[in-house]
Structure formats: structure tokens, C-alpha cells
Amino acid sequence: MTPAELAEAVLAAAHAVFADRELDRSALPEHTTVERPRNPEHGDYAATLALQLSKKVGLPPRELAAALAAELASTSGIKSVEIAGPGFLNIRLDAAAAGQLARSIVEAGEEYGRSDRLAGLKINLEFVSANPTGPVHIGGVRWAAVGDALSRLLRATGANVGTEYYFNDAGSQIDRFARSLLAAARNEPAPEDGYGGAYLAEIAEQVTARRPDVLTLDDAAAQEVFRVEGVALMFTEIKSSLRDFGVEFDTYFNEKDLHDRGELEHALTRLREQGHLFDSEGATWLRTTDFGDDKDRVLRKSNGEWTYFAADCAYYLDKRERGFDRVVIMLGADHHGYVGRMKAMAACFGDDPEQTLEILIGQLVNLVRDGAPVRMSKRAGTVVTLEDLVDAIGVDASRYALARYSSDSPIDIDIELWTRATRDNPVYYVQYVAARTASVGRNAAEVGLTRGDAASFRPELLDHEKENELLKALAEFPAVVAAAAELREPHRVARFLEDLAGAYHRFYDNCRILPRGDEAVTDLHRARLWLNDATRVVIANGLRLLGVSAPERM
Structure with missing residues (x-):
């Protein structure tokens, strides 16, 4: 029985109690x-429905809980209710x-957790958005990993997501x-305010x-060529680097x-219709102080030039007019x-x-050596840069390390730790379970052990303490995915996977x-193979949400 199925049983019991008591x-x-x-001594699951409903129907919560418990006690699969x-x-x-649950997970496959x-x-969902003046730096890489994981989580919980x-x-x-x-190009030193x-x-x-012919042109014409051609080349490189990192945008x-x-x-025009524009000293202003901003903002300067904030306004409106209900923007710590x-x-x-509108702020990242x-x-x-990080620890470790921590916390990525093939390397620890469960499956086939069909599965044999502990961990995955999506916290998936890996070991x-x-x-071997394979499914599904591979061999 999954947590969702148990929740449905609790609600069905409530319907029966309400009908019986004419509530x-x-x-x-x-x-x-x-x-x-x-x-764990308090049971496998706890329900608070009686507490939530007691005031609405004028019954003491323990009285309502007792009625629900009596109704649930006769539900198939429930051993006791206290x-x-x-x-x-x-x-x-x-x-x-x-x-x-083991059978349910294996049969659901990639759908389990959705x-x-x-x-x-x-x-x-807008993330990275680095200007094409250089390779993606490590702060932008954090948003690439977190943003892409968040897009996967949102889609896994049913949202229609456009990444941008x-x-x-x-x-x-x-x-x-x-x-x-x-x-x-002229072999001259970079300008004082330029890039190196x-x-x-x-x-x-x-x-x-x-x-x-570019170097035969005058400075203004040559600079324009380098602007157009250089930006195009730089942006092509940025897109290629992100694609190699497993991130592509819609x-x-x-x-x-x-x-x-x-x-x-x-x-x-739209802002003027709303009554929030005013003109002063030849410039056009938006009265954002009406809504808590610390000062009003210039949209068009007295010389006719647009400000960056004017483009921000137009871009937000463009997204809303494209039909997006919610605009989520991921920005760096300096924003x-x-x-x-x-x-x-x-x-x-x-x-x-x-x-x-949601604006998520990410903190700094340091790459650490020795x-x-x-x-x-x-x-x-x-x-x-992104390439420096990937060269140091690889794509999987980079994505996992960046998504493993709450984005509002600064992080240090220790090169030695994240390249170590030991249990203290979190991504290795989780991927090792993916590989071990696959290895068990191969070895089982060699000795003639198969799960058998679902009808011959005897789940009641999975009554060992460690089997129960693993089943409880597997049952949590859908709730973890939902919470990670709704709270915009992909790190919850990573931490869950590490706990699950421990339970499997x-x-x-x-x-x-x-x-x-x-x-x-025996039937016990077969039942445990179901549980092994269910673990493989959940580990693979969780890693997929983070954009990390689930290897069959390590």
C-alpha cells in the first residue's frame, strides 16, 4: 500500500463516518x-484529518479520531490504528x-514519484541568462544545475513548464x-574596463x-564587426557548453x-493605462513606490534612451502575454x-x-582544491567556469554537488571529495546503489532467480526490520518529489536519495x-528481488530528476 493509497483509505473512512453520523x-x-x-514506534504513518475537521463539525477531535480509527480498522492491509x-x-x-509497494514501484517504473x-x-522558468561576454562562470553553473533539476521536478508534478x-x-x-x-585581434592590451x-x-x-578585412576597418566599424560576430560565437559556445552539461532551453x-x-x-502603454507612469524632468518614470519599492524607477531617460528596467518590464509582460501563469526567475547573490x-x-x-512572480536568489559557489x-x-x-568544474569532477558530480544544497546557502565544492570513489562522496554513494541493484539483477539471472509474475509475489514475506525500513524509505519518494517542486528545493531529492542509499545498504x-x-x-528470494528492483527504479528516477546518470556498472 502506497502513502497515497493509505491517504485515500483515510478519506474514505471519513466519508463513511460523516454519512453514518449525518455530518x-x-x-x-x-x-x-x-x-x-x-x-517509528508510533507506527508506519500518522494522519491528522480528525484534528483538521473537528471544529468544522463540532466534535471533539479524539471522538472523531476514534470513529475514523474504528472504520479504518476493517480496511484491508491495515494492521492497527491507535x-x-x-x-x-x-x-x-x-x-x-x-x-x-515493491511491486507497485516496479510496475510503475519511471512514473513512480510523478x-x-x-x-x-x-x-x-528563466535561469542562467548570462550575458554572452565570456564562458558561463561557476555561479551561473549552479543555476544551470538547480534550474534544470527544478524544471524536471515541476514537470514531474504536472506543471506545464517553459524554460528560458x-x-x-x-x-x-x-x-x-x-x-x-x-x-x-591587434595583440594590444585589453582596455582598462575590458575583459581578460x-x-x-x-x-x-x-x-x-x-x-x-576586419583589421583594415576604422575602429568604430571594426568594433561593430567584433560585437556582432563575437557575440554570436560566444553565445554558440555557451549553448554548446550547457548542452554538454545536460541543459537545453525551450x-x-x-x-x-x-x-x-x-x-x-x-x-x-499598458503601465500608463494602469495609472502608474508619470513624467518628470523630461524622463518617464514608473511609480513603484506605490507597491513598496524604495524609490520610483526611470523607464525612459530624458535623452530618449531606455533603461534596463524598461526592458525588464517589457520582458515580464511578454511572458505573461504568452500565457504563463507564473514567472520564475533565478538570479545570483548580487541581485x-x-x-x-x-x-x-x-x-x-x-x-x-x-x-x-517568483524570484529565487542563489548564493556563491567556490571550487576548492587542497x-x-x-x-x-x-x-x-x-x-x-563551467568547463573548469566539469574538467575537475565530471558532469554527474558537478550537477549533483550543485543541486545537493539549498540554493540560498553558499557552498564549497571540494575537488578531492567529489572525485573520490568512496562512501563519503555523496554522488558515488548514491550511484553505487544504482550499480549494485543492477548487479544483483544480473547475478540473479545467472542463477535462475527471477521475480516471477505479480500474482506469485508474496509481499508478506518482507517482514524483516531492514526490509520494512527500506520499504518506508521508498514510500516517501512521491511526497519528496512533490515538496521539492512546490518549495523549489531540488536538494530535497538529493538528500532523500542518500537516505535511501543507506537504507538499501x-x-x-x-x-x-x-x-x-x-x-x-524460494519465494523469499523472489520477494527480495522485487524489493531490490524497486530500489533501482526509485534511485534511477531520483537521479534523473537531478539530471544525473544511474549507472549499471561502476
Whole structure:
């Protein structure tokens, strides 16, 4: 019996009690949940439905809990129901009901853990969005790993997700990039405010190969060539690096398109219609202080130039007009001040920013070697890049390490730890279970052990303490996936997988799966093979949500 099936049984019992006592059935929720008690001695699951409903129907919670317990006691698969505290229901399953989960997981395969919790919600998820002035630095790589994992989680819980990379090919940073490329092509020192790193010489060389005449042009014309060609080459490289990292976006959105299509004027018109624009000293302002911002914001300067914030407004409106219910933006640690103005801007458009806009802030990442931060890249100069991280520890370890921690916490990635083939390396610890469960399957086939068909499965034989512990861990996976998606916290999946790996190792060490020598294959061997294979399914599903492989051999 899965937690979802048990929750349905609790709700069905409530319907029966309400009908028998002629209580107001409109008070019953459409869905309920059960939770794992912190103390295993309190049972397999706890339900709080009696506490939630008692006030609505005017019954003491323990009285309502007693009625629910009596109804549940006759439910197939439930061994006992106890009332605790003010009205908790502590539920124990019989071994057969608990063990059936192994079959349910194997039969569900990749679908196990998925749900429709967020069905009907259309989310635009923007992450990385680094300007094409250099390779993706390690802070952007964190968002690549976390953002891609979050998109997988949201889709696994039923949301319609569009992933998006926003890039700017105009503005002062791009001008500095173009001047830096021109200097590199001329073998001159980089401008004082320019960019450094060997990658500039590589890009400059490619531009001059495409346009051999570029160095014969005057400075302005040459700089424009390097701007157009250099940005295109740099962005192609960024996309290629992200693709090699397992990250591809549904949409690559160019800020220039907002200007070319008149989207900034369109946004200005909408904001004026909402009554939040005003003109002062020749400039056009948005009165964001009406919605809690610390100051009003200029959208168009007195000289007619648009501000970056005007493009932000147009881009947000564009997403909403494309039909997205919620706009989620992932930003670096230096963007805390951005949150208030963006929330105010959404309100100026007439939206409820608590419903339509989320801004997630990620903290810093350091790559550490021998206890000291790695601060320089051989290719990019002053920043550590995606390629540096992958070269140091590999794609799987990089993605797992970056997704393993809450994104609002700074992290140090220790090269020695994450390349170690030992249990203290978290990704190795989890992937080893993937490989071990696959190995058990291969070895079982060699000795003629198969699971058999579902009808011959005897789940009641899975009554060992370590089997029960593993089954309980497997049962938690759907709730972990749902919570990770709803709270935007992919690290919950990683930590779950590590706990699950520990439960499997204890099961493996205490409960022999394969027959010894000439020992005959028994129903217990088959039942344990079901449990082994169920673990493989959940480990693989969890790693897939993080964009990490589940190897069959290590």
C-alpha cells in the first residue's frame, strides 16, 4: 500500500463516518495526506484529518479520531490504528500491504514519484541568462544545475513548464566585450574596463578568420564587426557548453527582439493605462513606490534612451502575454535589491506578484582544491567556469554537488571529495546503489532467480526490520518529489536519495537476496528481488530528476 493509497483509505473512512453520523460532508476535503512519524514506534504513518475537521463539525477531535480509527480498522492491509495526543491517528500496515509497494514501484517504473499536484499551472522558468561576454562562470553553473533539476521536478508534478535563457546583445557590457576582442585581434592590451582571458584571443581569431578585412576597418566599424560576430560565437559556445552539461532551453530570448518589436512601447502603454507612469524632468518614470519599492524607477531617460528596467518590464509582460501563469526567475547573490522593484513592477501591471512572480536568489559557489578556493581559470582568467568544474569532477558530480544544497546557502565544492570513489562522496554513494541493484539483477539471472509474475509475489514475506525500513524509505519518494517542486528545493531529492542509499545498504547487508551455492530459489528470494528492483527504479528516477546518470556498472 502506497502513502497515497493509505491517504485515500483515510478519506474514505471519513466519508463513511460523516454519512453514518449525518455530518456536513461539504466539510470534507478533496484530498488528504498521511505522514511518516518521526518516531517509528508510533507506527508506519500518522494522519491528522480528525484534528483538521473537528471544529468544522463540532466534535471533539479524539471522538472523531476514534470513529475514523474504528472504520479504518476493517480496511484491508491495515494492521492497527491507535489514537494519540489530541487526535492523531497512528497507523500500522500489515507486512503484505507494506510489501506490495515493491511491486507497485516496479510496475510503475519511471512514473513512480510523478503526480498531478501542479497540473494546470503554466510556469515560465528563466535561469542562467548570462550575458554572452565570456564562458558561463561557476555561479551561473549552479543555476544551470538547480534550474534544470527544478524544471524536471515541476514537470514531474504536472506543471506545464517553459524554460528560458534571456541574453543581452546590447549595452555597455557588450561594448566592452567588442573593444576587448578588437584589442586581442591587434595583440594590444585589453582596455582598462575590458575583459581578460585566453578565450578572447580564441574568439578574436575566429572573427578574423570569418572577416579577414576586419583589421583594415576604422575602429568604430571594426568594433561593430567584433560585437556582432563575437557575440554570436560566444553565445554558440555557451549553448554548446550547457548542452554538454545536460541543459537545453525551450526558448533563447534575445533582449534586442523586445526593442525591434516595439515591446517596450507596448509595456509603457499598458503601465500608463494602469495609472502608474508619470513624467518628470523630461524622463518617464514608473511609480513603484506605490507597491513598496524604495524609490520610483526611470523607464525612459530624458535623452530618449531606455533603461534596463524598461526592458525588464517589457520582458515580464511578454511572458505573461504568452500565457504563463507564473514567472520564475533565478538570479545570483548580487541581485537581492532586484526583488522589490520587480514585485512592484508586477503589481503596476495589475498582477498579484505573490501569485505571478517568483524570484529565487542563489548564493556563491567556490571550487576548492587542497583546502583553498580555486579563483583563476586557465581559459577565462579571473573566473572559474563551467568547463573548469566539469574538467575537475565530471558532469554527474558537478550537477549533483550543485543541486545537493539549498540554493540560498553558499557552498564549497571540494575537488578531492567529489572525485573520490568512496562512501563519503555523496554522488558515488548514491550511484553505487544504482550499480549494485543492477548487479544483483544480473547475478540473479545467472542463477535462475527471477521475480516471477505479480500474482506469485508474496509481499508478506518482507517482514524483516531492514526490509520494512527500506520499504518506508521508498514510500516517501512521491511526497519528496512533490515538496521539492512546490518549495523549489531540488536538494530535497538529493538528500532523500542518500537516505535511501543507506537504507538499501543495510537491507543488502542483513537480508540475502541471492541463494547460496546449491540452495533452492524460494519465494523469499523472489520477494527480495522485487524489493531490490524497486530500489533501482526509485534511485534511477531520483537521479534523473537531478539530471544525473544511474549507472549499471561502476
